[in-house]
Amino acid sequence: MRLLVTGGAGFIGSALVRQVVRETGAPLLNLDKLTYAGDLDAVAEVAGHPAYRFAQVDLADTEAVRAAVESFAPTAIVHLAAETHVDRSIDDPAAFIQSNIVGTFNLLEAAHAYWRALPDDQRAAFRLLHVSTDEVYGALGAEGAFAEDSPYQPNSPYSASKAAADHLVRAWHHTYGLPTLITNCSNNFGPYQYPEKLIPLMIRAALAGQPLPVYGQGRQVRDWLYVEDHVRALLTVLERGKPGETYVVGGRNERPNIEVVEAICDLLDELLPDASHAPHRRLISFVPDRPGHDQRYAIDPSKLMDELGWRPREGFQSGLLKTVRWYLEHPEWGHGALAAGRLGLGWARSGRAGA
Ligand code: NAD
Numbered sequence: 001m002r003l004l005v006t007g008g009a010g011f012i013g014s015a016l017v018r019q020v021v022r023e024t025g026a027p028l029l030n031l032d033k034l035t036y037a038g039d040l041d042a043v044a045e046v047a048g049h050p051a052y053r054f055a056q057v058d059l060a061d062t063e064a065v066r067a068a069v070e071s072f073a074p075t076a077i078v079h080l081a082a083e084t085h086v087d088r089s090i091d092d093p094a095a096f097i098q099s100n101i102v103g104t105f106n107l108l109e110a111a112h113a114y115w116r117a118l119p120d121d122q123r124a125a126f127r128l129l130h131v132s133t134d135e136v137y138g139a140l141g142a143e144g145a146f147a148e149d150s151p152y153q154p155n156s157p158y159s160a161s162k163a164a165a166d167h168l169v170r171a172w173h174h175t176y177g178l179p180t181l182i183t184n185c186s187n188n189f190g191p192y193q194y195p196e197k198l199i200p201l202m203i204r205a206a207l208a209g210q211p212l213p214v215y216g217q218g219r220q221v222r223d224w225l226y227v228e229d230h231v232r233a234l235l236t237v238l239e240r241g242k243p244g245e246t247y248v249v250g251g252r253n254e255r256p257n258i259e260v261v262e263a264i265c266d267l268l269d270e271l272l273p274d275a276s277h278a279p280h281r282r283l284i285s286f287v288p289d290r291p292g293h294d295q296r297y298a299i300d301p302s303k304l305m306d307e308l309g310w311r312p313r314e315g316f317q318s319g320l321l322k323t324v325r326w327y328l329e330h331p332e333w334g335h336g337a338l339a340a341g342r343l344g345l346g347w348a349r350s351g352r353a354g355a
Helices: 011-024 042-048 060-070 086-091 094-117 118-123 159-177 198-207 225-240 255-273 300-306 317-327 337-338
Strands: 005-006 026-032 050-056 076-079 127-133 178-187 188-189 212-213 223-226 245-251 254-256 284-287
Touching: 005 011, 005 060, 011 026, 011 042, 011 225, 026 060, 042 050, 060 094, 076 086, 076 094, 086 094, 086 159, 094 127, 094 159, 127 159, 127 223, 127 225, 159 178, 178 225, 188 225, 188 317, 198 212, 198 255, 198 317, 212 255, 223 225, 223 255, 223 317, 225 300, 245 300, 254 255, 255 284, 255 317
Parallel strands: 005 026, 005 076, 026 050, 076 127, 127 178, 178 245, 188 223, 212 284
Antiparallel strands: 223 254
C-alpha cells in the first residue's frame, strides 16, 4: 500500500495518518493546505518516520495536485481535505466551494489521469475513498435513520458543498470507471479536534469556568462516533468495499446536544473533584439557535456492519472519557487558535457552539 491522504493535518485525517504509519509503516503522503484547521502537531508523533511524507498543497491548485499524485504514485487515495465548519460556511461560503468542490474535482482529474496510465493489475487494485458527511442527507424528524439510499437534501453551504463533491466522485466512477468509494459519517469526537467544534469547545470553556453556550435548548440530536472507530471504518471500506458503492458510518450513539454537554460536565466533576467551577453543569447557558439548524441526524450502519464486518470499539461514554482525559492532558492543544481568535462563530459573534 502507498497511501495518499488529503487533509491529514486535520482532526480525522491526522488520526488516520497516525494509525496507518504506526500500525503498517506503509509509505504515506499527507497532502494538506494547512488552513486554520490544519495543525502538524497532530501528526508530530509520526513526522520522523521514514514512511511518512508531508506536502503543503492547496487542492484548488490543479498543477500542484497533479504533480503530487504523479510523483507519489499511490495505490490508494483517502480524501478528507475540506472546509468543515458549518458556522464558517454560513459566514463565508466561498472557501467551501473552492476547497470542497473545485478541490475534489482537481483531485479526481489528477487521480483519473494517473490511474488511466497504470498497468492493468495496478489499475484494478487502485482505490479512491472520498470521506463525506451524513449532513448531505439533511435533517431527520423524530424517527428513522440515514442509510445509503437516503435522498440528498443538504441544508447548509457546508453540506451542499460536500454533496456536490459526492456527486462528482460518483460521476467519475460511472463515467470513467475510476474505482471510487464514498463514506458518509456522523459526528466524530476524540483527540486533536479543532477547538471550535462542540466537544473540545465545551471542555475548554468548562475548564476555564466560562459559560457553556448551547444553541436553542440543546435538543438537536447528533449521532456520535469516536474518531478512531471512524478511521477503522475507512480502512475497512478501503480494503473490502466495493468500488462505486457508498457506506454510511455511525456508532448508533444518538444524543441531544444538551446531554453531550451534561455528560462532559459530569466527567469533569468526576475527574476534577476539587475544581472551583464544579458542579460544571451550572456553567451551561442557552443562546439563540443557529439559522437553519438541522434537528436530528442518525445513521443506520447495517451495510458496513453486515457486508464488511466493521464494528465500533468505543461506546459514547467510553469514547467521551478518553476524549475528556486527552484534553485534560493536553491543555496546550488549540491554544494558539483560541489566542488568535480563530474560532468560526462569525455569523453572530456571541460565543455559540454547534456540532
Ligand atoms: P478538519 O477541519 O479538522 O480538517 C480539514 C483539513 O483539510 C485541515 O487539515 C485543512 O488544512 C485541510 N484542507 C482544507 N482545505 C484544503 C485544501 N483546499 N487543500 C488541502 N487541504 C485542505 O476536518 P475533519 O473534521 O478532520 O474532517 C475531515 C473530513 O471528514 C472532511 O471532509 C469532513 O467533511 C468529513 N467529516 C467530518 C466529520 C466530523 O465530525 N468532523 C464527520 C463526517 C465527515
